[in-house]
Amino acid sequence: xxxYLVTALISFGALxxxxxxxxxxxxxxxxRADGSACKLPSVRGVDLSLGFGSRPGCLTSVxxxxxxxxxxxxxxxxxxxxPQSLYDFFLPAxxxxxKTSSYGKLALxxxxxxxxxxxxxxxxxxxxxxxxxxxVMQKYLQDAIDVYLKEKGSLPTTEVLYVVATRQATAINIxxxxxxxxxxRGGVTVAKRAVTVGYDAYAAWGYKLLNHETGHTMCLPDLYxxxxxxxxxxxxxxxxxxxxxxxxDYFAWSKWKIGWISDSQIGCVTEKGSTNHTLVPxxxxxxxxxxxxxxxxxxxxxxxxxxxxxxxxxxxxxxANGILLYTxxxxxxxxxxxxxxxxxxxxxxxxxxxxxxxxxxxxxxKASFTIPGWNVAVTVLSQxxxxxxxxxxxx
Ligand SMILES: [Zn+2]
Numbered sequence: 602x603x604x605y606l607v608t609a610l611i612s613f614g615a616l617x618x619x620x621x622x623x624x625x626x627x628x629x630x631x632x633r634a635d636g637s638a639c640k641l642p643s644v645r646g647v648d649l650s651l652g653f654g655s656r657p658g659c660l661t662s663v664x665x666x667x668x669x670x671x672x673x674x675x676x677x678x679x680x681x682x683x684p685q686s687l688y689d690f691f692l693p694a695x696x697x698x699x700k701t702s703s704y705g706k707l708a709l710x711x712x713x714x715x716x717x718x719x720x721x722x723x724x725x726x727x728x729x730x731x732x733x734x735x736x737v738m739q740k741y742l743q744d745a746i747d748v749y750l751k752e753k754g755s756l757p758t759t760e761v762l763y764v765v766a767t768r769q770a771t772a773i774n775i776x777x778x779x780x781x782x783x784x785x786r787g788g789v790t791v792a793k794r795a796v797t798v799g800y801d802a803y804a805a806w807g808y809k810l811l812n813h814e815t816g817h818t819m820c821l822p823d824l825y826x827x828x829x830x831x832x833x834x835x836x837x838x839x840x841x842x843x844x845x846x847x848x849x850d851y852f853a854w855s856k857w858k859i860g861w862i863s864d865s866q867i868g869c870v871t872e873k874g875s876t877n878h879t880l881v882p883x884x885x886x887x888x889x890x891x892x893x894x895x896x897x898x899x900x901x902x903x904x905x906x907x908x909x910x911x912x913x914x915x916x917x918x919x920x921a922n923g924i925l926l927y928t929x930x931x932x933x934x935x936x937x938x939x940x941x942x943x944x945x946x947x948x949x950x951x952x953x954x955x956x957x958x959x960x961x962x963x964x965x966x967k968a969s970f971t972i973p974g975w976n977v978a979v980t981v982l983s984q985x986x987x988x989x990x991x992x993x994x995x996x
Contacts, residue, residue, distance in 0.1 A: 636867030639896040641904055641931040649822035651939045652902075652931030653858060658780075659820035660760050660793060662859035663706050666815070669756075669792070670713040670763040673745050675725040680767035684715040687765050690803070695811035701915050702812075702850050703861045704886045709815065711763065718767060719748045726772040730799070738779045742795055746785045756785075761818050762792035763811070766799050773799035776810055778817040794818040806844040813844045819859050821851070822935030834938045836957025838910070838925060842940075847953045848919040852940060853883050853894035853908040854929050868895035875994045880907070880924070881987060884914025895993060897977060902932045905972065907979050909989050910961060920952035923961030924981055924991055926972065945970040963989075 643652035660666060672687055674680040696709040721744050729737045745764045749756050762783050766773045776799045783792040794817075802810040817823075824835045824842035837846025839855070856862040866889065868878040881891040894908040907926050912919045926943040933939040944960040945967055951958045962970055962981050969980040982990040 636864035636869045636896075638871055639867060639869035639898040639904060641898065641902060641929065644902065644932040647932050648934035649817070649820050649939075650931050650934070651822060651854065651858060651929055656820060658793075659859075660818040661707075662819040662861070663703075665708045665710050666761065666818075667759050668709065668711040668761040668763055668815075669759040670711050670765055671745075671749060672714075672718045672765045672767070673721050673748070674718040674767040675721045675723070675770055677724040677726065678767060678769040678772075679720075680718040680769060682768055684713070684718060687768070688713050688715060691763075691765075691798075691808045691811050694808040695815070698809065698812050698915055699815075702884075703856075706861050709811075712757070712759075714749075714753070719745065719752060721745065721748060725766070725770040728773070730773050730775065733775065733777055735779070735781070738777060738795075738797060741797060742779060742783055743786050746783075746791060750785060756791050758790070759792050760794065761815060762795040764795060764797050766797070768800065768803045771800045773797070775799055775801050776814060778814045780817065809840065809844045809849065812849075813840050816841050816851070816855075821855055821859070822939050824938075824940050825936065826938065827936040832955045832957060835927070835940055835942045836951070836955045836960065837953065838927075838942055838957065838960075839940070843955075847955075847958055848910050848916040848921075850884055850910075850915050852906070852927065854896075854904075854906050854927075854940065856883075857894070862893050863889060865889050866891065866893040868892045870895065870897040870993055870995060873995045875992055877982065877990060877992050878907075879988050879990045880909040882911040882913050883908050884911060884916050885987075895991065897993060897995060899975070902930060904929045905975060905977055907991060907993065911986075918953075921959040921961050923963035923966070923984075924979065924989055925961050926970065926979060943970070943972055962991075 640653040643650045643654035672684040699707045699709045728741050779795040782790050783795045784790050796814040821841050824839050825831045826833045835842035837843045838848050839852050840849040870876055878895045881887045894906050897905040907924050910925045911922050928941050930939050942957050942960050945962045946959050949959055964981050964984050971978040976996045978994045980992045
């Protein structure tokens with residue numbers, strides 16, 4: 602995984618007709634901004650800022666993202682499996698995950714060399730993977746590329762190079778993404794980014810490791826903390842926070858940033874007042890005018906998001922359906938908490954082992970929540986299987 606609010610609250614179900622009428626009136630007079638008005642600008646110098654703007658170095662996220670995969674083993678850890686078995690471990694499952702999550706907008710096309718394992722020149726436990734950084738990765742990648750070139754004469758140029766280590770190499774225990782041009786020692790650029798796949802994929806994450814690491818190549822940041830409990834910021838609500846999370850689809854904000862959700866699918870709030878919105882599930886294909894997320898833009902760097910999570914799409918394992926609230930900070934870097942889920946049910950014990958996993962709002966559980974420090978309250982007005990209606994009060 603590694604890489605380089607307070608307002609008047611009403612209780613659910615207890616809306617008097619007079620108050621409901623008042624709310625509707627307020628909703629009528631507050632203008633709804635175009636979705637684009639809620640974009641935060643990208644902040645220069647912030648590692649993988651979640652703001653919008655030019656995306657230098659970010660790979661294809663709409664269309665076809667091409668990758669090439671080859672397999673390596675080591676003098677101390679010769680492979681005992683076949684290259685094809687490792688390819689089949691990741692694909693087509695990881696490509697299918699993207700097809701579903703992106704509503705068909707992204708095709709991950711990974712070709713491979715299944716003829717053999719290419720033998721690295723150094724023992725697996727001598728690469729320094731216990732303190733892997735850019736230099737360690739560079740040496741590892743160049744060793745792999747050189748061995749490949751020596752045996753095959755050429756390496757196809759591609760967008761993402763996946764160098765996959767044999768399952769036997771337990772010392773290659775994490776699978777970082779190399780976030781710079783990938784060059785041979787001779788200076789030939791062979792890829793724009795590389796993922797060095799290691800033992801954690803087999804031992805812990807499965808094929809979804811590719812969906813996390815490839816997310817970095819599209820400039821998505823890590824959403825878990827660089828230090829401390831993995832679930833601290835976002836629980837199991839996004840692949841970039843916890844690969845094995847119960848609801849691992851990318852947040853609506855991230856999907857908006859990488860082009861899977863359009864401006865017309867964002868309900869944008871920029872002013873004080875009350876607005877009503879009907880949300881459709883994040884995970885499912887919907888029409889261009891159905892709202893995937895309601896965004897309140899507080900200032901140039903900070904926003905609040907409400908989206909509907911269900912058990913559709915890639916989130917079939919979700920242990921809590923409802924309106925998920927979170928903050929986005931464009932000037933907070935990767936692994937420092939650029940997204941933080943707001944727990945509408947604090948102290949509940951959560952579900953599937955994580956307090957934040959039941960953070961959502963829904964009728965019958967908790968229908969309204971005032972976000973501490975924001976002067977914003979979000980209330981579920983009605984819900985069925987496929988849509989939730991909410992009100993956002995900004996005071
Ligand atoms: Zn990561």
